[in-house]
Amino acid sequence: MRIHHLNCGSMLGIPPLRSGAGTSAPDRERAAVCHCLLIETDADGLLLVETGLGTGDLRDPTGSLKADWVAYARPVLDPAETALSQVVRLGYAAADVRHIVLTHLHRDHTGGLPDFPHARVHVHPDEYRAVGDPAAAHHRHSLDRFMAAHRAHGPLLTPAPVAEPARWFGFPGVVRPEGLSLELLLVPLPGHSAGHAGVAVRDGDGRWLLHAGDAYMYHGELEAGPPLAHPVLEPVQRGAQVDAAARVATRDRLRALRRDHADEVTVFSAHDPWEFARLAAR
16 A cells, blocks of 8 residues: 655635744745545555545636635646546556545535546545435535536545444444445544545555544644634634634644544644645655
């Protein structure tokens, strides 16, 4: 198994960001990213964790992503940053991506889905229910953020099955997507979306990587004491969240995980550019 860290969508409207005092990152400006993983496996083919922005978003950004979001986020829309382009540069084809695992179904995480129409798309069952069941809590909120252009091709959305109650480092409600041989789990990290979940995967060295999605957006929220919110990203979090108290509780659990299990788990988020730079350089 080999894990690649990919930036599948730089965004200039949210940054320029500067790292703050009390954190491990250097104090320099970086553009926000869409941090994705590409995992090469022998048994499961290629697997993407998140898809960032896709080729359809580049062709018609206002139609695909909506004009208000484009005006605010100011995505770079560089073809070289799409997951498809990066897969091809590694010598593979789109059809080699057999599985996609998503933390949630917001536009900056699902844009690449149409580029891999044959891939099975694994999500937490609560997120699946929120977009598919009109009676579900937060259904309209969830469906509005799962862009029509990203689901028009009929993605093979697959809720991870719920078996016996499972825990991972004390986090409850953990589920495992079907059809995968590698150790990969969906870990509920509630608050941001109705079924928001981190993706935990064990790497070749036996450590866990936890892609925490949008459970937090800035490393200062986990590293600094007290938690240091970024003045640009904090309003983004508040505008998207479905449960403010749950989001804060999730952040605090991630702080404890990072503090108590740093030798076993590496935690990172979807948009923090300093975390991405550190992990991509490994």
